[in-house]
Amino acid sequence: MCFVSDDRMVSVLCQHVYKVLIIVVLALVLIEFTFSVLNETHYATPFLTPNYTSPFMPSSMMYLNLTASQKLGDNSTTAIAQFCPVIPPNLQGPLKIYKEAFSLDVLQDKLKSLELELGGTHRPQNCIALFRVAIIVPYRDRVHHLHLFLYNIHPMLVRQQLDYTIFIVEQEEGQTFNRASLFNVGFVEANKIREFDCFIFHDVDLIPEDDRNLYTCPGMPRHMSVAVDSLNYKLPYASIFGGVCALSKEHFQKVNGFSNEYWGWGGEDDDMSMRLKLNGLNIIRYPPDIAKYTMLKHRKEKANPQRYEKLYSGNKRYKKDGLNSLQYRVVDAKQEKLFTWFLVQLGAVS
Ligand SMILES: [Mn+2]
Structure with a gap:
């Protein structure tokens, strides 16, 4: 050789x-x-790498090509370039959390520069948002938390270049709180107002600590509150789906929404986790150094003693317990400057 x-x-x-x-x-x-x-x-960490786009190209985005050419009035491929970038350019990473509460008037004034539309809506000025997002927040008697939530989250959502609206769904006095049913009501009412692709189901006392935690719906249901300060920033168990989660409209309908049978604290989030599993949907998560939240302090809610019982029978019930069995009455509704508000009474309409 x-x-x-x-x-x-x-x-x-x-x-x-x-x-x-x-x-x-x-x-x-x-x-x-x-x-x-x-x-x-x-x-x-797809959001840190501008060239890696596939996690943010879920099936729900297929509609966008059509929408773009319609909105821009032509069929040329250049229309697609009008969409906002997959990675919003002005993200800050870790955020300073404001815990000083203001009255609603002061709050509105402080957020004036964001130029929100009535009802707590914002869409980017110079590009078409990749997601139309409804943020659904069940609520009762936590005005201090609500103001802190709005003050912290609006600027972040604007930076994320979303087309979004915040919905506050308040349950009337007198009946036991039903977080999951209020989510269902928010979903139904939001869809009556305009078209949304993505729903974020959000506790009012959780404040995101990092704006790279995008409020979007990637291909699979996403559990967003991965690392919460009050839980030492650790995920308590693998199937957890409480706190803050994101579901596409399609997936939420597929699992028949949340169960309506959880009155009082606990169980409804695990029930949803089970619904996802039964439908072959996997829960995805961002890394814990990004999907971080601060929980605002409140006294512990009274747990629902029936929650385990309901959970055990959940798999037999879910097809007829959820969006298709939801009963409620809108008592009052208003488009505030920083949010759209519904006051609802749950249960059979008399
Ligand atoms: Mn809490």
């Missing part, structure tokens, strides 16, 4: 040709390995 050569270098190489080949192969394997590791890192 090797010819005699005057060049010493070449003759040394020739004598060790197999060793050289092995070194080259090892080097190639090492390079390949390094790149695949890098790629996996990208996948875990």
Whole structure:
């Protein structure tokens, strides 16, 4: 294989040709390995890598091509360039959380520069938002939390370049709180107002700590409050779906929404987790250093003693307990400057 050569270098190489080949192969394997590791890192934090777009291209975005050409009045491919970028350009990362409460008037004044539309809506000025997002917040008797929630979240959502509306769904005095039914009501009422692709079901006392935690609906249901300060920023168990979660309209309808049978604290989020599983939908999560929340302090709510019982029978019930069995009456409704408000009475309409 090797010819005699005057060049010493070449003759040394020739004598060790197999060793050289092995070194080259090892080097190639090492390079390949390094790149695949890098790629996996990208996948875990898609929002940090502008070129990696697939996690943000769920099926629900297919409609966008159509919408864009309609809105812009032509069919050229350049219309697509009018969409907002997949990674919003002005994100800040970790956020300063404001815990000083203001009256609604002061709050409205402080958020004036965001130029919200009536009803707590905002859409980007210079591009078409990738998601039309309804943020549904069940509510009763927590005005201090509500103001802090609005004050912290509006500026973040504007930076995320979403087309969004915040819905506050308040339950009337006198009956036990039913968080899950209020979510269902918010879903139904929001859809009457305009078209949304993505629903964020949000506790009023959870404040996001990082704006890279995008309020969008990627391909699968997303549990958003992964790391909460009051739980030492640790996920308590793998199937958890409480606090803040994101579901596409399609997926929410597919699982028949939330159960209406959980009165009082607990169980309804695990019930939803089970509905997702029964429908072959996987829960996805952003990394805990981004999906971080501060929980505003409140006294512990009274747990529902029947929650386990309901949960055990949940799989048999879910097809007829949910959106298709929801009963309520809108007692009052108003478009405030910072949110759209519904006051509802749950249960059979008399
Ligand atoms: Mn709480």
